[in-house]
Amino acid sequence: MASRVKRDEEAWTGERPSRLSLPLLILAALLSAGLVIYAIGDRALAAGFAAMVLAAAALLSWYRRIFPEEAADRDAVPDWTVARAAADASNMAIAVTDRAGRLACASDLFGEWFPGFPTPPNMAAEPEVSESLGAAARAAWRDGEARVEGIAQGALRLDVDICRTGRSEDYLLWRFTPVRQPNALDDVHRLLTGDAGRQMGEAGIMAVMIGGEGRIRAANGAFLLRAAGRIDANITGRDFAAHMRVDDKGRLFLAREESGGLPLRLLQVPLRRATQPVGNQSGQDGPMLLLLIDEPAGSAGGTSALSYIETLLSLLPFGLAMADRDGRVLFLNNAFSRAAGLKRSDKPSYPGDLVVREDQGAVADAVRRFAVGPQMSGDIAVRLRNEPEEPTALSLAGVRGLGEAAVLLSLKDNSEESKLKRQVAQATKMQAIGQLAGGVAHDFNNILTAIIGHCDLMLMRHTPGDSDYDDIQQIKSNSNRAAGLTRQLLAFSRQQTLRPQVLQLPDIVAEVSNLLKRLLGESVKLDVSHGRNLGAVRADPGQLEQVIVNLAVNARDAMPEGGILNIQTYAVPAAKVREMRQEILPAADYTALRVSDTGLGIPPDILSKIFEPFFTTKELGKGTGLGLSTVYGIVKQSGGYIFAESELGRGASFVIYLPVYQGADMDHALPAKAPVKRSETWGTGTVLLVEDEDMVRAVAERALVRQGYKVLTAHDGEQGLEVLAGGEKIDLLISDVVMPNMDGPSMVARARHSHPDLPVLFMSGYAEEQLRKSIDIANVAFLPKPFSVSQLAEAARDALAMRPAVE
Incomplete structure (x- = not known):
């Protein structure tokens, strides 16, 4: 077997062992010399011929060592079964594609996540995801590696790493890694096994996290040392109750300490909201954090234990508070204050002080019910006083053995979640109103078409000076005003007819400045400034002028005593947009238009409603409520974004971001000259x-x-x-x-x-x-x-x- 392997190696490398090559060469030279002597009979010539053979062999050997032959490719067709077995053994979702984009190999986990083994990057249902994966693949071919983060695949969110590989780097290796979603259990696990768990142990607090089945998931060093005798003991998965014992007086001890240990106080902190309604016994139906504290001899009130608990609760990342049997608040941590919308210096006397008046009775009854009797936990839906429009779940759990503390309260900090809900609700409402406005405008346009048309036909039968001519003209004039109102509705619903052009914002501001000075009057000063390196935008110049005029008129009305109206234009590069961390504004290059005043400002409670149609704060008969809604519709239909900023007593600012036009040929974007229309409208046919x-x-x-x-x-x-x-x-x-x-x-x-x-x-x-x-x-x-x-x-x-x- 060894000789066969050696022969295979020789056939692969093209080399022979030197101990066999030299004797064979000498033998060949002697045979050649003998043949010459036999044929000619000249020994000198035979010796020279043998020397020439040896020299030629030496030169050939020297040439082969300097320029070795390339080894034949024994693997012209790769054996992908080995690669797939290795991928399955790694328990990772892996795929390999060639230069033609074909799937050469994939692991079984890849097939589970992407049924049918689709070819990357064409495996995503969303076109945007497929485009990003395709761009990453091209970057990997060019740069050697690429990465795409957070693609959605069903309930999974995956990170994708792509790199070039292979002997000739003619394959792409795709690795799909699920994004780990942090949760409260992970936070507590890190807290117990990290520095915080060690600090709790030094403070005399033993902490254990158990699952709903009562088995240990994590514990700090203090508990491991006293319950198992070693700080590095592995008790994960063991029954927590097996490490505890209860004496005939109902006191709790560690089983390992037998009669020499001190009684312990136990506090249970639910780590997941209970699914039972308020008042039902919950038991251990979910993961829980258990805190064990030695009860000092002669201590009856539990004051020392309570101080330990308060120190611990202040470190936890979720909102917790404690109340006594009478419902008075004893302690609340910073996370609870943030969730309730309280300032650091504010501390409510009772939990009912946190909620609206209608919910105070229900909260007081729930606290009294959990403070007595068996230990229970549950939720109650309340509306916080600082956020009365958004219901919040207040979790309550009865605790025993902590002196005055009888009820543990938990409040989730859902400020960001509530903000997103409000934004989605506002966007949905605006979309519905826009569709309604567009439909109303469409039907109204049909009616106005008939009115204006009949007026034109009647005017053809009358001449100026007739008794009916002025009346008909008045009807037509009012109909045209109504047509302007429908155009505003269509502008809000983004269905207005726009004639976009490639233009510069400073030019539009300059065109409308003279009109603004007449509109603003003597008491309002107009201040205009322009930034440098402004990119061109593509929009309807007439509609942009209407936007500026509407914002200026609103600013004038907000400054009854006079003031300053400031109009600015400036460039906003994509890097600046990323620094702003604006959730709505995508990262791109923009040209911004800011219209700000020094007026009364907009109250916070109506700031989110100002772009709604027919919403106005002006007196009856002085405003239709369509000015800002028209501005909003024109900006959105032009592909831009508008934001309002205000502070009472310090004025308001409206900032419009229009994307910089990236057209390759600016001339093609310019509107064609309108053909000269003939005055003759008579026709045949x-x-x-x-x-x-x-x-x-x-x-x-x-x-x-x-x-x-x-x-x-x-x-x-x-x-x-x-x-x-x-x-x-x-x-x-x-x-x-x-x-x-x-x-x-x-x-x-x-x-x-x-x-x-x-x-x-x-x-x-x-x-x-x-x-x-x-x-x-x-x-x-x-x-x-x-x-x-x-x-x-x-x-x-x-x-x-x-x-x-x-x-």
Whole structure:
């Protein structure tokens, strides 16, 4: 077997042992010399020939040592079964991919977490996660390693480490590690086994954490030394009760100390909220922290033990407090004060002082019930006085043997959780209001279209000076004001028609400055300043001017005695955004616009409501409540973010962050010059008008007929297709977008099969930009509602001009 291995090694390396090579070479040289003598008979020539053979062999050997042959690749096809067995033995989720992105090998745990063994990075359901994994893979091929943290896979959160590997570094190794979620049990475990546990032992406190089954999970050194005799003893998993004994007087002792030990006081701290309702016996149904303290001889009140407990409770990371049998608060730690919203100097006399008046009776009854009788634990839902809108669970547990202390109270610090809940609720409410506002504006636009259209038709039959002319003109003027109100509703619901351009914010501020000076009056001073290196933004300049004017008017009204209105523009790079640690604002480059005043400020209780539509603090008749909601909608529709900051008596600030435009070619982003429209709106041809609202269809039909068109009508998409199939030549299709049975885009998509060159004019009360994103139809025009008769005629003329020339 050894000789076979040696032969295999020689075949692999291409080398022979020198002790066999030299005799063979000498023998070959002698044989060569003998052949020469036999053939020629010249001994000198034979000796020279033998020397030449030896020299050639030496040169060949020397060359092979300097330039050894590369070993043949015996593993041209890797054996991945060995790699997979090693991966399974490591109990890790591992995958290996080649340069083509194919899965070469994966562990069984990878298949459990990702059923079907998908190929990284295409294993995530969310496109964002797949994109981040793909970018990390490209970085690993380039840099040798990469990492992605916190991807979600079902209930798991995983960190992914990627590195190049292999003999030629032509594979990627993917390692998936679950993110460890810390909890209260881990905190207590570290507390007992760390320096804090040693300090408790030096203070005379033995601490043990047990599970719901009563078995020990962790203990500090003081308990290990006295219960097991060694500070390094391993008693994890043993029954806690086996280390304790109770005498005939009901006193508690360590079993190992027998008759020589002191009686102990036991305090039980539940580490998980009880699932039973208040008043039910809970028992040991969850993990618990047990604190054991020697009871000094002659001590009846337990004052010394209580001081130890207070010291311990002040170190724990969760909110705990103690109350006596009469319900008076004896102690509360800092975590409890934070959870209750108290200042450090505040200490309530009774637990009921922490809650609203309606819950004080229930809290007092619960404290009295847990203070007497058997030891129990439970929860009660309360509303804290400092946060009355958010219910909180107050946990209570009866304790015995600690003198005056009879009830242990626990309160979870859910300030961050409540903040997130409020933010989600606010976002949900704003979204619902926006959808409602958009729907109302759409229906209102149909009504206004009919009113304005009929007014235009009536004005065509009257001349200035007629008795009815001024009345009709007043109706139309009021209708146009109502149309402006619907535009504000659409702006809030982010459905307004915007015409974005690439621009600089200082230019917009300069354009509107003269108007602001007239609006602000003599008592308010306007101060404008601009930062350097401002990036260009892409937004509608007219809408941005409206944003600045609305904010300036609100600031003026907040300064009845006069003051200063400050408008600033400055650059906010991505690094600065990360330093701000703003949860809502993504890390990117922004150009900011700050509008601040020195007025009265905004009260904290209404600061979260200022962007809601129809919410106003102005007197009746002096405000519609749509100013800030319009600002909010324009900013969000432009891809930006707006934040309000205020302090009573010190003014308010509104900061708008617009993302820096990153377009590769700025010229393409600039709006094209509008074509010069002809004044002539008379036309000829046949128009198919599809509109589900009878009043809009009637006024549009009359307006088109007056302009010289022949008009065919339909009340929905299906009837419109029937008219198209009737055989009459249609020159223009005018259709509403949202209709019952079959909407406008669906009808046009089917009509284009039989009429590919048919011009189409869509009309709708929704935003053109939103509709163009959802309508995948080329060569269509758009007319927003409400529109006048002249606007309809001009739109029809321009749409007909889109027809291809007939050859």
